[in-house]
Amino acid sequence: ELLRMHYSHGHDGTIVNGVSRIGEMRGGAAALWKDEEMADVFAREARRFVRDGDRPFFLYYAFHQPHVPRLPSPRFAGTTPHGPRGDVIAELDWCVGELLEELEEQGVLNDTLIVFTSDNGPVLDDGYQDEAPERNGEHRPAGPLRGGKYSLFDGGTRIPFVVHWPNSVEPGETGALFCQSDLTASIVALLGLDLPDSAALDSLALVDAFLGRSPTGREEIALEGTQGRTMIRLGEWTYIPPHEGPEVSPTTATETGNSPEEQLYFLGDDLGQIRNRAGEDPHRARAMRTRLEEILASQRTR
Numbered sequence: 156e157l158l159r160m161h162y163s164h165g166h167d168g169t170i171v172n173g174v175s176r177i178g179e180m181r182g183g184a185a186a187l188w189k190d191e192e193m194a195d196v197f198a199r200e201a202r203r204f205v206r207d208g209d210r211p212f213f214l215y216y217a218f219h220q221p222h223v224p225r226l227p228s229p230r231f232a233g234t235t236p237h238g239p240r241g242d243v244i245a246e247l248d249w250c251v252g253e254l255l256e257e258l259e260e261q262g263v264l265n266d267t268l269i270v271f272t273s274d275n276g277p278v279l280d281d282g283y284q285d286e287a288p289e290r291n292g293e294h295r296p297a298g299p300l301r302g303g304k305y306s307l308f309d310g311g312t313r314i315p316f317v318v319h320w321p322n323s324v325e326p327g328e329t330g331a332l333f334c335q336s337d338l339t340a341s342i343v344a345l346l347g348l349d350l351p352d353s354a355a356l357d358s359l360a361l362v363d364a365f366l367g368r369s370p371t372g373r374e375e376i377a378l379e380g381t382q383g384r385t386m387i388r389l390g391e392w393t394y395i396p397p398h399e400g401p402e403v404s405p406t407t408a409t410e411t412g413n414s415p416e417e418q419l420y421f422l423g424d425d426l427g428q429i430r431n432r433a434g435e436d437p438h439r440a441r442a443m444r445t446r447l448e449e450i451l452a453s454q455r456t457r
Contacts, residue, residue, distance in 0.1 A: 190226040193219055194243075198250045202257040210263075216254065220247040223283045238290040240279070269319040272335065276311040278304035278407050288408075301428045305404060307380045307395050307412025308428055324366050331364035331372030332388070340457070341365045356455035377450045380412060387447040391423040394433075394443035417444065 201216050208214075220227075220243035227234075227242040231249070235241030251271065258264040277296030279287045281304070302308030316333065318324055340358035343350045345365075350358070363369035375389045386395040395418040402413050412418070419433040419440045433440045450456060 190224055191228050194228055194246050194250055198253045201254050205254070205257045205261060205263075218247055218250060220244065220250070223281055223285075225283065225285050225287075236290065237292070238287060239285040240287040241290065265321040267320070268323070269317075270338070271315070271317040271319070273314045274335075275304045276300070276302065276306065276309075276314060278409060280407055282406065299427050301410060302412060303407070303409040305381050305407065305411065306409055307378070307384055307386045307398070308410060309393070309422070309426070311380060311409075311412070312378045312386075318366065320366070325368075327367055329364065329367050329370055329372075331361070331370050332374075332376060333361055333364050333372045334359075334376055337361050337365070337373070356457055358457060375446070375450075377447055377456075384411075384413070385447060385451065386412065387443055387450070389443055389446065391421055392439065392443065393420045393422060393428065394418070394440060394447065396444055396447065419443070 197216070197218070201214060204214055205212070221240055225239040225243045227239060227246045231242045231246040232239075233242065235245055237244075255264065255269075258267050279291055279296065297303050297310035300308065300310035300313055302310035304311055306312075314335075316335075334357075336355070336357050337359045339355040340350050340360040341362050344360040344362050350360070359373060361372050364372035375387065377385060377387045379385050382400075384398045384400075386393060388394075395412050395414070397415055397417055398411075398413045399415075400411060400413040402411060403409070404411055416431070417433045417440055418428075418431050419436060420428040420430065421432060422428070
């Protein structure tokens with residue numbers, strides 16, 4: 156391993172020998188964050204970027220809520236009956252409001268394309284003792300969907316995706332299949348530019364689906380859970396090949412999608428993926444498995 160020879164501080168501010176190991180925090184006390192202040196710092200910097208930055212601009216605003224560790228600022232702590240998880244979700248809502256307020260004050264809200272989304276489905280118990288499962292009550296974070304974060308079921312792969320652009324997007328909902336990887340090609344096309352053939356190999360230009368103008372998006376998509384476990388969706392059909400491992404995660408209590416049997420579901424009348432139709436429709440199952448294998452073997456899907 157490469158060792159960097161200089162004096163550094165440990166996590167408690169003490170000197171660590173004179174050797175900074177790979178993966179160790181560097182920068183001394185100045186590098187330390189106070190988790191309870193992160194929301195305020197990020198919101199303040201986002202507002203300043205919008206207020207003082209160039210036009211046009213691109214801002215990637217990555218929230219840490221409601222990810223762990225869930226440590227809301229003091230003014231949000233205890234404001235919901237759902238513990239720290241509920242408190243940081245309320246804090247997240249405030250952060251979004253702060254950014255929208257700044258955009259409105261600068262007179263650019265209606266001309267700014269805003270995408271609010273998440274990187275995966277929900278999980279309650281992910282290793283921290285913050286009573287998230289106990290205080291969840293009857294609420295189902297994934298709604299009618301099966302599974303959650305890390306899962307091959309739709310509760311793990313289907314995510315919130317909100318697009319706000321008053322001058323170009325009509326309010327409503329769409330059933331078009333769209334993946335976050337398609338943002339690259341779609342925004343490039345929206346700008347009237349050409350995407351290099353070597354860039355964003357799995358990104359499709361789906362501007363009309365992205366902006367809610369067309370109910371037609373992707374025809375297919377291959378997705379991965381964790382540890383190389385994959386599935387495919389074709390239209391309203393989802394197929395999960397056999398995967399080894401626990402069917403319920405011992406750490407998160409989430410259904411993983413693992414099964415020694417292949418699984419085939421029709422989302423048109425079975426959104427919760429309850430009825431496995433692989434035995435009823437073996438030809439479709441075989442065709443979808445073949446297509447998944449073709450995609451995984453290829454260098455690109457675009």
